[in-house]
Amino acid sequence: MDKKTYDAAPGIRDGDVLSYGSVQAPDTDTLDHGILHEFIGMYLRRAHETAYEDFRARLGDDALHPGYFTILTLIVRNPHISQTQIGTASARDKSSVTKALRWMEDEGMIVRLRSASDRRIHLSVATEKGIRQQAMMEAKAIGHLQSLNDAIGSERYATFIATLKDLIRNLESAASARGD
């Protein structure tokens, strides 16, 4: 990373007179962002927001949110997946999974069975309706991924995902190394 220096900014000091007379707002188009230009966190937030909104808009009134697509896809592709597995695979606490599963069950998209060998475990299986629903959402997800592809350029797509995964993995392992 390059070393950057930033100019000091003028501030209010003791004894300064707060003159109301000639003060104006700076020009909006030439605001100084300083270190914020490199501040990945802000861009990650906005990138997530815009990507989320793109997918949500494509789903329309599908009743299922982008977050539910992840869960339903895991169930369709891994029949008899447990709720803890769903939570781990989607990087959510198990308590965050319960509500989604109950809703899908009420809608008839999934059924939940009890494991015979360990009756604590609830196994989720997609119904035909759930499979159809997932397929419809996946078709829209493909369009969404295509729009992401267009937005960043196909030649950067694979690298971008790999970089995101590296960021997550390495930052998480660094965090747990210093004790969370």
Next chain:
Amino acid sequence: MDKKTYDAAPGIRDGDVLSYGSVQAPDTDTLDHGILHEFIGMYLRRAHETAYEDFRARLGDDALHPGYFTILTLIVRNPHISQTQIGTASARDKSSVTKALRWMEDEGMIVRLRSASDRRIHLSVATEKGIRQQAMMEAKAIGHLQSLNDAIGSERYATFIATLKDLIRNLESAASARGD
């Protein structure tokens, strides 16, 4: 909730039996993620979470959240910036800015003046305390950016930011092109 019975074949095909006897959860390490492997949105969410958490942990008990750093930096670097400008520059609604500004004002980090030429406009200026606070946070932000750099590799850093910015810009313009 007790054992449930389901109509024949919810989820599977006619004639399938929902056997409770031999069903087991799939192997956690070999779950099939299907399209989710390419599903950028999920990685953006997790990347934002881990990056946010890394910065927050570095800030410690600084009382200022990562989100406040953006706002305070804009004020320090652009004295007399208006609240609408802060909102636009930080991609937040003006109503989300008010609370942060009032808190900073109460803490003595900023003062707010009225524009002489347009008395609707509130101009924010950092105090000496605010400038010191921002400088302390910026020092920690640099450490944070270094850890991001380490996580993704310095040779990919510039490209990664550029890709994030392109994703935001192109996806937002595509959204407004089709009418939000």
Next chain:
DNA sequence: TATTGTTATACTCTATAACTATA
């Protein structure tokens, strides 16, 4: 009429902690 900022409210997504039932 339009814009700046404030306020009250609510929404989304998620986590924490206490609980049960099983192991």
Next chain:
DNA sequence: TATAGTTATAGAGTATAACAATA
């Protein structure tokens, strides 16, 4: 004791909409 899932609750971050003051 430990784990799977449920529930109630809360928190963070943000937006929407109605409003007052000003343009």
